[in-house]
Amino acid sequence: MDMNQYLSMFIDESNDHLQSLNENMMGLEASPDDLSIVQVIFRSAHTLKGMAATMGFEDLASLTHQMENVLDLVRNGKLVMQEFIFDTLFKSLDALEAMVQDITAGGEGKADVSSIVASLQAIVRGEVPSAAGDAPSAAAPIEAETPALLDQFQFSVLEQSIQEGNQVLFIEVSLRKDCQLRAVRAYMVFELLERYGEVVKTFPPVQDIEQEKFDYSFSLYYITQKTAEEMQALIMGVSEIDKVTSLALDVESLSQLGQAAVAATAEAPATEPKRGDTPAPQATPAAAPKEEAKKAPAKSGGAPSRTIRVDIDRLDVLMNLLSELLIDRVRLEQLASDIQSTELTETVEHMSRVSGDLQDIVMKLRMVPVDTVFNRFPRMIRDLAKSLDKKVDLIITGAETELDRTVVDEIGDPLVHLLRNALDHGVESVSDRIAAGKSETGTIHLRAFHSGNHVFIEIQDDGAGISREKVLKSAIKKGIVTAEQAAAMTDNEAHQLLFAAGFSTAEVISDISGRGVGLDVVKAKISSLGGNVTIYSTPGKGTNFSVQLPLTLSIIAAMLIRLGSEKYAIPLSSIVETGIVNRSQIRSVHGAKMVEFRGSHIPVVSLGAIFDVADYDESEEEETEIVVIRKGDKLAALTVQDFIGQNEIVIKNLGKYLPEIQGISGGTILGDGQVALIIDPNAFIK
Amino acid sequence: MAEDIKVIVFKLGTEEYGIEVDKVQTIERLMPITRVPKTYAFIKGVINLRGVVIPVIDLRGRFGLEEAEHTDQTRVIIVVVNEMEVGFIVDSANDVIDLNRESIDTPPEVVGGIKAKYLDGVAKIGEDRLLIMLNLSEVLNKSEIVQLESLEG
Numbered sequence: 133m134d135m136n137q138y139l140s141m142f143i144d145e146s147n148d149h150l151q152s153l154n155e156n157m158m159g160l161e162a163s164p165d166d167l168s169i170v171q172v173i174f175r176s177a178h179t180l181k182g183m184a185a186t187m188g189f190e191d192l193a194s195l196t197h198q199m200e201n202v203l204d205l206v207r208n209g210k211l212v213m214q215e216f217i218f219d220t221l222f223k224s225l226d227a228l229e230a231m232v233q234d235i236t237a238g239g240e241g242k243a244d245v246s247s248i249v250a251s252l253q254a255i256v257r258g259e260v261p262s263a264a265g266d267a268p269s270a271a272a273p274i275e276a277e278t279p280a281l282l283d284q285f286q287f288s289v290l291e292q293s294i295q296e297g298n299q300v301l302f303i304e305v306s307l308r309k310d311c312q313l314r315a316v317r318a319y320m321v322f323e324l325l326e327r328y329g330e331v332v333k334t335f336p337p338v339q340d341i342e343q344e345k346f347d348y349s350f351s352l353y354y355i356t357q358k359t360a361e362e363m364q365a366l367i368m369g370v371s372e373i374d375k376v377t378s379l380a381l382d383v384e385s386l387s388q389l390g391q392a393a394v395a396a397t398a399e400a401p402a403t404e405p406k407r408g409d410t411p412a413p414q415a416t417p418a419a420a421p422k423e424e425a426k427k428a429p430a431k432s433g434g435a436p437s438r439t440i441r442v443d444i445d446r447l448d449v450l451m452n453l454l455s456e457l458l459i460d461r462v463r464l465e466q467l468a469s470d471i472q473s474t475e476l477t478e479t480v481e482h483m484s485r486v487s488g489d490l491q492d493i494v495m496k497l498r499m500v501p502v503d504t505v506f507n508r509f510p511r512m513i514r515d516l517a518k519s520l521d522k523k524v525d526l527i528i529t530g531a532e533t534e535l536d537r538t539v540v541d542e543i544g545d546p547l548v549h550l551l552r553n554a555l556d557h558g559v560e561s562v563s564d565r566i567a568a569g570k571s572e573t574g575t576i577h578l579r580a581f582h583s584g585n586h587v588f589i590e591i592q593d594d595g596a597g598i599s600r601e602k603v604l605k606s607a608i609k610k611g612i613v614t615a616e617q618a619a620a621m622t623d624n625e626a627h628q629l630l631f632a633a634g635f636s637t638a639e640v641i642s643d644i645s646g647r648g649v650g651l652d653v654v655k656a657k658i659s660s661l662g663g664n665v666t667i668y669s670t671p672g673k674g675t676n677f678s679v680q681l682p683l684t685l686s687i688i689a690a691m692l693i694r695l696g697s698e699k700y701a702i703p704l705s706s707i708v709e710t711g712i713v714n715r716s717q718i719r720s721v722h723g724a725k726m727v728e729f730r731g732s733h734i735p736v737v738s739l740g741a742i743f744d745v746a747d748y749d750e751s752e753e754e755e756t757e758i759v760v761i762r763k764g765d766k767l768a769a770l771t772v773q774d775f776i777g778q779n780e781i782v783i784k785n786l787g788k789y790l791p792e793i794q795g796i797s798g799g800t801i802l803g804d805g806q807v808a809l810i811i812d813p814n815a816f817i818k
Numbered sequence: 819m820a821e822d823i824k825v826i827v828f829k830l831g832t833e834e835y836g837i838e839v840d841k842v843q844t845i846e847r848l849m850p851i852t853r854v855p856k857t858y859a860f861i862k863g864v865i866n867l868r869g870v871v872i873p874v875i876d877l878r879g880r881f882g883l884e885e886a887e888h889t890d891q892t893r894v895i896i897v898v899v900n901e902m903e904v905g906f907i908v909d910s911a912n913d914v915i916d917l918n919r920e921s922i923d924t925p926p927e928v929v930g931g932i933k934a935k936y937l938d939g940v941a942k943i944g945e946d947r948l949l950i951m952l953n954l955s956e957v958l959n960k961s962e963i964v965q966l967e968s969l970e971g
Contacts (some may be wrong), residue, residue, distance in 0.1 A: 452869030698853065743855035784871040786854070786864060789902040789958060793856050797862055799871040806863045807852040807871050 139235075142187050144441055144572060146232045150179045153225055154511045161218055161514075168211065170207040177203060179230070188567040189241040192231045199224050205256060208304070209349055215295050216708060220251045221514070286353070287386070293355045294383050296328055298329075301360050305367060306375040307350040315344040320370045328363070329356025348374070430508040438769045442728040444537060447497055454487075454494050456784055460802040461487050495687065499534040502580045502589065505544045506531045509551060509578060516555050523573040524559050530580035535587050539681055542661055543589070546654040548753045550591045550677050551576065553651065558595035558675050567673065572593070582683075588706040589679045598670040607632065627667040631655040662688075662705070688783060690800070692776035692808065695740050696748030700772075701781050701800055704812040708767060710775060715754055727769050729760060734767040737816045742795065748773050783810060825941075827949060828895060828911035830878055831886070834951045835908075836917070836941065843896040843903070843945050848888055854940055862915055863907060867896060875907035880957060881936065899954045915949075917941055 181196035205211035335354040559574035663681040689700040783798040797812035824839040861880030891910035922939040938951040
């Protein structure tokens with residue numbers, strides 16, 4: 133079978149699963165007792181393994197398989213999660229990610245993961261370093277951990293059995309590693325069990341066991357008249373059985389399981405089910421709706437959202453087709469008003485509304501939540517804090533804020549850099565924080581929100597803030613500013629120096645935020661996206677990097693202006709205001725034309741002259757329309773002939789053939805089908 | 819045994835030129851052109867070709883010929899070369915012919931005042947029809963344009 137057609141689907145889904153694994157592992161790290169999370173992780177890993185095996189990526193499949201073995205022990209309560217296990221699992225995820233990336237790049241997803249595999253196998257064998265006392269033994273965990281989840285119905289059955297004087301056992305059966313027909317052995321065990329009592333629930337489910345979809349062990353809840361010891365001996369009688377543990381449950385130990393089940397069905401993974409927190413087992417109503425109770429645990433976590441994946445190129449084609457449609461619409465409107473037929477006019481009006489709605493939808497298709505970028509940060513911050521030996525909480529808000537896909541794709545790297553910067557340079561070490569009278573755990577806020585036509589992404593830490601002296605000293609040393617200039621600088625200007633090329637306050641270039649790239653690269657990247665980044669910092673209190681981004685790269689609000697017979701668009705984001713000035717107000721200052729604007733003189737630039745417009749010359753005009761534009765805190769006035777009005781325009785590039793033209797950043801197609809050039813105001817302010 | 823190629827035939831003045839058909843995207847009637855300031859004189863500006871902004875070149879201007887008035891026959895040939903989409907304004911374009919590669923000769927030193935390097939060769943069709951095959955990558959070579967400009971300047 134040709135697998136190529138499934139490859140992109142495989143890659144997409146693998147990435148989804150890896151993301152979900154990462155997220156859930158983080159969640160589990162926060163509340164290690166929550167076995168419902170382990171279930172979700174296990175399922176994800178299992179699916180990933182299956183997919184990888186089907187696609188023939190053996191290395192990927194076998195590594196996932198080893199992870200599953202570990203997770204299986206955890207979810208069956210035979211292994212307590214601890215730091216070493218987390219680290220190993222995270223390492224495995226990284227390795228898996230690298231493999232998937234290799235596959236994405238056309239490779240075969242092969243990687244040497246023998247050390248990780250060795251670690252995972254050691255964990256399965258119970259050889260966990262640094263926590264010798266916690267090494268899992270077969271008999272211990274039942275008291276310490278809930279072995280697996282029961283739904284309410286099963287719980288009440290078991291509870292009643294105990295009250296009626298039956299034995300309720302939790303039995304764990306391990307087959308010998310050299311066992312050839314595992315399903316058959318399992319069948320023999322079940323047959324034996326059925327003879328003396330009733331099996332209530334098995335892990336993995338019976339169907340999986342029958343199809344040999346288990347490794348070498350399975351566990352089950354069992355109701356019988358026999359004692360735990362008797363059952364253990366009986367099962368050991370079956371050949372090729374390595375080990376059997378059988379534990380008798382009483383109402384109390386069962387109730388712990390019950391609470392876990394209730395917590396899971398209520399989908400409250402944040403509150404960890406603790407033994408004895410809630411009083412009586414009767415808290416679980418026996419008459420709970422059975423169907424829902426059974427289904428709920430399986431559904432909690434990871435319900436797939438109803439989406440399809442679309443190639444961004446196809447969306448671009450759709451956009452182009454749509455803009456053609458809009459042009460035709462304008463033509464039709466014109467024709468309809470010429471012909472003056474009521475029916476035609478009505479039809480055209482209806483078409484206008486429909487195409488307007490269509491335009492909205494297509495624009496929205498390109499918007500994706502910043503979530504897709506943000507979701508990799510918690511993991512990154514976790515690892516980074518570890519390697520820096522700092523304590524930090526990353527608080528993300530506004531992850532649902534939507535941005536154009538093209539912006540979202542590009543914004544990841546700058547944000548990574550700023551976050552690393554916040555953790556490396558911003559948040560202090562634990563001892564420094566305590567000395568400064570702060571809590572030992574620092575906080576980094578990552579927030580996104582809409583404001584007007586922009587989206588803001590802020591990275592705020594509660595660290596030491598930026599030291600003005602340190603920045604200035606470093607800047608002087610590197611020759612970026614002179615000592616005189618430095619002394620005259622405001623704090624804000626000093627902070628902006630961080631963005632100067634070749635600037636770094638770090639004494640030693642660290643692996644974390646060094647990497648040979650400075651904040652200047654971040655700034656350049658953000659500027660290239662049409663955005664801006666500002667620093668607010670209070671010494672001792674922390675620093676806030678505020679990144680301002682346009683909602684979309686392809687559509688902007690612009691002012692259309694006329695120069696003779698030509699039309700141009702000026703992005704609204706750079707316009708301060710528009711107005712009319714008298715010729716006499718334009719003065720010559722040192723050979724340059726200036727006009728007074730709000731108490732200061734700003735340069736006047738004649739667009740007509742710069743663009744050699746043939747049929748427009750304002751020099752004879754009494755009054756001239758001006759557009760005051762801004763770049764940073766510098767202003768300039770562009771003289772134009774007329775304002776046409778404000779419009780949402782679709783930005784198009786001018787193709788690869790044309791050389792870069794000073795003052796022109798692209799083109800757009802107007803309602804009449806004509807191309808209007810988009811002015812790049814930055815070029816007019818030096 | 820050389821294979822046949824399909825060639826779009828267009829005219830500049832009295833000369834007939836050819837472009838291989840697989841380099842040509844479409845042939846359009848002249849449409850409104852938006853002037854782009856601060857470029858070479860032969861770049862007439864940009865057009866909207868079904869939602870895509872494409873620069874157009876006056877091929878006469880590019881070859882240093884005298885520019886002609888645009889007429890009913892004037893066409894814009896949209897070509898794609900090295901991922902560049904460009905429109906050529908030509909006097910007329912109304913023929914597609916099959917050409918055997920063997921019938922294309924290397925270009926003579928000078929043909930109609932156009933530098934030989936813009937030409938791939940000259941094909942003889944029938945008795946007295948000569949078709950000048952264009953070397954599109956050279957026609958669209960930007961580094962060469964810069965050189966030309968500085969020489970003229």
